[in-house]
Amino acid sequence: MSTTKIVFRDVSKFYGEVLGVNKVNLEVAPGLTGLVGPNGSGKSTLMHLMTGLLRPSRGEVSVLGVSPDCPEELFRLVGYCTQYDNFPNGSTGLSFLRFALALHGYSKSEADERAWAALTRVGLTDAANRRIAGYSKGMRQRIKLAHAHCHDPQVLVLDEPLNGLDPMGRAEMIDLFTKLAKEGRHVIVSSHILHEVDVISDGVIMIHGGAIVAEGEIREVRGEITSHPIQVLVRCDRPHVVASRLFELEHIVEVRIVQDEGLLVSTRDAPGFFNSFNRIVIDTGVIVETVAPADESVHAVYDYLIGEGLGGGSS
């Protein structure tokens, strides 16, 4: 098994008769990976399997070469921010982190130092000695994030980590995730807000009905969806001229002039389109402002593959 990737080999999980995930084969490389899917699709099951909170009914999971059956090795590498919004009774933010770090084997002074550093990173130093029970939803989310990364793990698994955070908090956390991913760590983020996944993720895993429907970089995934023509947005000074030339091409499915937006072109052959478009620009002398893919987003890919509205809960 790879020592740099998170690997699922033919993994299935059943809850009695109910299917959690089915025959999952995955290899997750370092970087920021978005995990998206509707409620009940198996996102949390997948994350639980990754962190040993659930055991596969079939198949095997390995995280950087370590089996989740070896918690003493695994949890030095992994930090997990779960969807559960519960905490040990009576804990303060600081005591909660101290306890976790003491279980990692840190001495009291080291645990204190790391706990304060984690509290600082998530902006909770002022509330460190307050009981978590009195925290707001956003603060509870932050303390869970601090718990997940206070021991400096190589792999961060984050289940809906932006839930309950205000826009400023979201931006701060997204910065933190991006920074951690740039350091070469695995950061796996599940979210139902596709726009956020789109902005922050290097790659995406789409799950539906317990099965992985797509995996990889958004552009690659989009390229493999041949059932839907690729959409390209063109902004130029004479859109009607470009439109009339584009209609002559065989692979063009649709050209729409969108008010104030430009031309929305649907094609079955993206490389063919770009080659032909260069020729049209040279021939007609139109001034082009932008040429950009219009549906190389998580949202579009999600719509094509799953085609359901996303809810806000857990799975």
Add this chain to the structure above:
Amino acid sequence: MTTPAQLLRRRQVFTLATHEVRRSLFSRRSLAVYLLVGMPLALMLLRAFFMPGSMRADASHATTEFAEVFHFFLLRFVVFFANAMIFVRLFRGEILEKSLHYTLLAPLPRTVLVIGKYLGGVLSASLILVTTTTLTYILVYLPHGSAGLQLLLSGSGIANLASYLLIVVLACFAYGALFMLAGLFFKNPMVPAILFLGWETLTPFLPTFLKVLSFVHYLVSFAPVPVSLGAFALLARPVSWWIALLALFISSTLLVFAASRVARHLEVTYSAD
């Protein structure tokens, strides 16, 4: 020589045990345990308050009275249920609070987790029940004035108390292991606990080959003052202290081992619990 790995395990066990002691002694849920252990104290206070003057002068019955209170109320009810409440919560309580995953996400083998929690439970239960037994013991003798005090502080008075406290601590180890396993195994562990209480209560009336399957059979072998168990009790040869100690040690160890086996396969599916 202690290896770094052993040192780490010890530190983890210590952290878990102290965490459990705090939870067991100072959480809101401990109130039920305190109410339970307050019962014998309240009874002894009432006894002292309503004791006729003629009885106050005679302390000779105090030793037998405490023995009966200990056998029929403290050991078989208070110690039993206090242990059930404390040890069942070690795992089941955290599952119900949906906070067990924080401990499961720590880099420690599940066996260490079980041992740490178990020792924390034994410490908490022993602390509460040793205090309760000692106070009850004192309250039995105190109303008899100087005669009671003399008896209490005599060599046999102290030795008897030490024997009762030993029984209580051993009961915490044995019942604790059983209830911790029950808390891991059953969604509602109080049902098997009550069934086991029935078994423990029936022990005096069972033939010897069945008596050996109860904890109370071994525990009472340390009792300094024998009590009558009624006309229907089947008498058996008393168990020697070392056999009793060995039996309790082996059964507790096996139960903790079984608990660690169950914990190894423990999954976090709170919605199913």
